[in-house]
Structure formats: C-alpha cells, structure tokens
Amino acid sequence: xxxxxxxxxxxxxxxxxxxxxxxxxxxxxxxxxxxxxxxxxxxxxxxxxxxxxxxxxxxxxxxxxxxxxxxxxxxxxxxxxxxxxxxxxxxxxxxxxxxx
Numbered sequence: 001x002x003x004x005x006x007x008x009x010x011x012x013x014x015x016x017x018x019x020x021x022x023x024x025x026x027x028x029x030x031x032x033x034x035x036x037x038x039x040x041x042x043x044x045x046x047x048x049x050x051x052x053x054x055x056x057x058x059x060x061x062x063x064x065x066x067x068x069x070x071x072x073x074x075x076x077x078x079x080x081x082x083x084x085x086x087x088x089x090x091x092x093x094x095x096x097x098x099x100x
Contacts, residue, residue: 060084 017023029035046056049063057064057073060080064072 013023013026016026046052049058051058051063051065053065055065055067057068057076059073059076060083062076062080064076068076
C-alpha cells in the first residue's frame with residue numbers, strides 16, 4: 001500500500017483488492033455507522049494518550065510510537081504479561097494484580 005508513496009483511500013482499496021478481500025463487503029463496512037463510531041472511539045482514546053501519529057503501539061502501560069521491529073514488540077508483550085498491566089487492571093476494576 002505504501003509503495004506508491006503516501007497511503008490514501010484509493011491505495012488502501014487497491015491493496016485490499018489485490019489480496020482478495022470481498023470489495024462489496026469492505027466498502028459496506030467502511031460506510032457503516034458502526035465503523036464510524038469505532039474509529040471515533042479509537043481517535044478519542046489516542047488523543048487521551050497524546051498519540052498523534054501512526055504507527056503507535058500500546059502494550060500494557062507503555063506507548064511505543066513509530067515503527068517497531070517484531071522482536072521488540074514480542075519483548076514488550078512479554079514484559080507486560082510478566083509485570084501485569086496497571087492500566088488494564090484499573091480499567092476493569094481489578095486491584096494491582098499480575099496477569100498471565
């Protein structure tokens with residue numbers, strides 16, 4: 001999708017078609033109110049965490065902006081699983097307990 005430069009709706013649709021997605025369903029999903037509501041919710045969450053660019057990965061309590069190598073993401077996930085996620089526990093009402 002990025003080989004032609006900046007990603008656009010047209011380049012995303014072309015990439016989706018090239019990998020064999022159901023274009024009728026994809027276009028319906030893009031236009032649905034549920035998709036719009038979900039994107040708005042995600043945007044608000046990002047603003048609340050001061051995320052202003054993509055890609056950004058949120059793993060546990062850590063925000064990792066920018067491109068991240070697979071091995072680094074595996075390490076972040078492993079740390080989050082080992083240490084537990086205080087933000088996750090707070091959001092679910094669970095006291096500071098470790099998750100596995």
